Amino acid sequence: QLQLQESGPGLVKPSETLSLTCTVSGDSFSSSHYSWGWIRQPPGKGLEWIGTIFYSGTTYYNPSLKSRVTISVDTSENQFSLKLTSVTAADTAVYYCSRHVVRVKYSVDYWGQGTLVTVSS
Amino acid sequence: QSALTQPPSASGSPGQSVTISCTGTSSDVGAYNYVSWYQQHPGKAPKFMIFEVSKRPSGVPDRFSGSKSGNTASLTVSGLQADDEADYYCSSYAGSNTVVFGGGTKLTVL
Numbered sequence: 274q275l276q277l278q279e280s281g282p283g284l285v286k287p288s289e290t291l292s293l294t295c296t297v298s299g300d301s302f303s304s305s306h307y308s309w310g311w312i313r314q315p316p317g318k319g320l321e322w323i324g325t326i327f328y329s330g331t332t333y334y335n336p337s338l339k340s341r342v343t344i345s346v347d348t349s350e351n352q353f354s355l356k357l358t359s360v361t362a363a364d365t366a367v368y369y370c371s372r373h374v375v376r377v378k379y380s381v382d383y384w385g386q387g388t389l390v391t392v393s394s
Numbered sequence: 395q396s397a398l399t400q401p402p403s404a405s406g407s408p409g410q411s412v413t414i415s416c417t418g419t420s421s422d423v424g425a426y427n428y429v430s431w432y433q434q435h436p437g438k439a440p441k442f443m444i445f446e447v448s449k450r451p452s453g454v455p456d457r458f459s460g461s462k463s464g465n466t467a468s469l470t471v472s473g474l475q476a477d478d479e480a481d482y483y484c485s486s487y488a489g490s491n492t493v494v495f496g497g498g499t500k501l502t503v504l
Contacts, residue, residue, distance in 0.1 A: 320498070
């Protein structure tokens with residue numbers, strides 16, 4: 274059974290960089306059938322697609338966040354990571370790591386439990 | 395790339411059917427048959443319910459069905475049950491390897 278687990282600081286100061294890591298347990302991490310990505314949800318609000326990364330390292334980002342986002346992959350550790358720079362209170366959200374099914378244009382079939390990141394001084 | 399439009403709320407009585415709409419544009423919902431739907435209970439991660447407009451992943455009851463007409467996709471929940479009470483989100487492929495979500499609809503089972 275595939276499992277995804279987010280980790281990282283729950284509190285980040287304004288203007289600093291938010292960094293999260295997702296550890297994937299399961300045997301599909303290297304498969305070309307899937308990509309791996311991040312989705313966030315501000316408290317009481319809807320979901321926002323942040324971006325996705327392939328095992329090869331190819332990335333695609335939400336155009337509205339592209340200037341501040343970097344998603345990277347560590348194939349030796351079965352992990353992928355999110356960095357979001359110059360954060361503000363608007364970046365406060367539950368951040369989910371997820372598996373995306375490439376064949377159906379990135380439908381999300383597995384989600385992590387989510388981790389709340391608060392941006393505050 | 396703007397969020398897809400969903401009604402904030404929907405409701406129905408047990409056993410009834412309810413349909414939730416998801417309106418996009420000719421650049422996302424209207425352009426591709428890659429609409430997905432997710433169910434989210436409070437405090438939980440979303441659950442994958444529908445992909446490619448109308449297909450159900452293994453384990454999702456056939457009470458959940460999806461359709462699309464033009465720029466609007468729809469999710470219908472038939473035979474409403476108490477556990478169907480949740481937030482529902484649509485998403486669509488938006489081209490250039492990007493995805494856009496809807497704002498979510500809170501489904502209440504009366």
